[in-house]
Amino acid sequence: EREGPQDGPIKRQKSDPKAPLTLPVTASRYDAPFPFYRRPAEIGRFSLDAQRCYHGDARQLRYYAPPPTEGPSPGFDLRDGYPDRYVKRDEDVREGLDHLLRWVAQNRKELQAEDKGRPLNADFVTWRGHLTKILTTPYETRDGWLLAVSLFRGSLYVSEVETEAAREQREQRSDLLKELTYMGYKFEQYMCADTPDGTPDPSGVVNTNEAFCTVIRTRLGTHSLLFSGEVDCTDPRSPWPDPPSCYVELKTTKVMHSLAHRKNFYRQKMIKWWAQSFLPGVSRIVAGYRGPDGSVVGLESFETMKIFQLIREDPSCWKPAVCMNFCAAFLAFVKKVVTEDNPKLVHLFAWEPGHPISYTVHRDSDHIFLPDWYVETLSA
Numbered sequence: 394e395r396e397g398p399q400d401g402p403i404k405r406q407k408s409d410p411k412a413p414l415t416l417p418v419t420a421s422r423y424d425a426p427f428p429f430y431r432r433p434a435e436i437g438r439f440s441l442d443a444q445r446c447y448h449g450d451a452r453q454l455r456y457y458a459p460p461p462t463e464g465p466s467p468g469f470d471l472r473d474g475y476p477d478r479y480v481k482r483d484e485d486v487r488e489g490l491d492h493l494l495r496w497v498a499q500n501r502k503e504l505q506a507e508d509k510g511r512p513l514n515a516d517f518v519t520w521r522g523h524l525t526k527i528l529t530t531p532y533e534t535r536d537g538w539l540l541a542v543s544l545f546r547g548s549l550y551v552s553e554v555e556t557e558a559a560r561e562q563r564e565q566r567s568d569l570l571k572e573l574t575y576m577g578y579k580f581e582q583y584m585c586a587d588t589p590d591g592t593p594d595p596s597g598v599v600n601t602n603e604a605f606c607t608v609i610r611t612r613l614g615t616h617s618l619l620f621s622g623e624v625d626c627t628d629p630r631s632p633w634p635d636p637p638s639c640y641v642e643l644k645t646t647k648v649m650h651s652l653a654h655r656k657n658f659y660r661q662k663m664i665k666w667w668a669q670s671f672l673p674g675v676s677r678i679v680a681g682y683r684g685p686d687g688s689v690v691g692l693e694s695f696e697t698m699k700i701f702q703l704i705r706e707d708p709s710c711w712k713p714a715v716c717m718n719f720c721a722a723f724l725a726f727v728k729k730v731v732t733e734d735n736p737k738l739v740h741l742f743a744w745e746p747g748h749p750i751s752y753t754v755h756r757d758s759d760h761i762f763l764p765d766w767y768v769e770t771l772s773a
């Protein structure tokens with residue numbers, strides 16, 4: 394009945410051979426040696442400008458420019474400019490995979506599989522953020538997710554669908570939470586310059602339409618992956634000068650005063666920080682500690698590859714191997730379920746805390762997410 398952690402203990406309900414498959418999520422089932430994960434390679438870059446328009450280049454890449462004194466208080470006011478110098482991306486626009494698909498379509502010549510006769514040499518195509526959600530699922534107790542999957546010309550495309558609960562949360566977000574979100578972006582502005590030797594300009598506007606994205610190719614176990622993720626900045630003085638290692642992820646979090654608080658932070662928040670940066674091979678995460686007045690009271694730098702050493706001492710903490718084994722098992726589950734090559738067929742994988750992963754099948758529905766222009770371009 395049970396298979397190895399690579400394939401995952403996929404279960405069919407009772408003795409009914411027609412019952413749909415489900416995948417259990419319990420962390421202990423995936424507590425096995427760390428699976429093979431190939432060093433992530435950057436195969437492309439693109440940018441989204443202030444109007445959220447796509448450009449197939451690195452024009453939005455910013456440069457890591459921390460304050461000169463690595464002192465305790467850099468004097469950043471994260472509330473400055475809120476709300477008058479804030480341009481927010483329109484979150485009602487569901488972009489799906491569109492920007493990434495545009496990059497794939499424009500670079501398809503270099504992505505061709507030589508042997509397998511498919512236009513794209515990748516088992517899975519998705520956003521990095523979707524993979525982060527899968528990685529952290531065995532330890533998530535609050536937020537469920539919905540992932541739509543279509544198999545098209547030999548590659549599985551994975552695109553998130555907003556859950557009802559997430560939409561309600563988004564629409565009812567408190568003013569405090571809105572300001573906290575702004576403060577995260579403001580921190581980026583204080584820490585980044587437009588040129589390698591430049592200095593940050595905190596007098597400008599914070600515009601969340603702007604993004605620089607890296608496109609990564611890697612492999613997890615038997616699954617080849619092509620994904621893209623938004624990158625905050627590159628460190629021109631990084632000890633690892635090549636992308637994606639030279640990229641830096643910037644985060645803000647509440648300043649911690651007790652050991653209990655720090656332990657809780659390692660358990661709850663660090664798992665998300667680690668998963669997000671580990672996947673694309675971003676080697677450094679820089680945290681800005683927020684004081685109650687919105688100032689940054691200190692900075693701390695974390696090496697992504699060393700995070701597991703910080704949490705290893707706490708036996709009830711999350712384990713990187715569980716996250717990766719679970720992800721490999723989920724991808725194997727998707728391969729087993731989604732076998733009909735059809736861009737208009739969508740399998741919706743659903744997960745709620747405390748439950749296994751299940752799915753529903755949708756034909757010619759509102760759930761279709763591969764645009765016609767993409768299907769036509771890759772069929773030509």
Ligand code: 0WD
Nearest residue numbers: 482487488489520521522523601604621622623643644669
């Ligand atoms: O349309 C949507 N519902 C989504 C769009 C959901 C998730 C992402 N996106 C967009 C992002 O804007 C970005 O351009 O896809 C692109 C790549 O995202 P990703 O790197 O795969 O996503 P993730 O790792 O979750 O987020 C990376 C950063 C975030 O940094 P923090 O430090 O907060 O984790 O992308 C930003 C944010 O700065 N970000 C977004 N920006 C605008 N709209 C969004 C969003 N919905 N989600 C994340």
Ligand code: CA
Nearest residue numbers: 625642643644
């Ligand atoms: Ca960030």
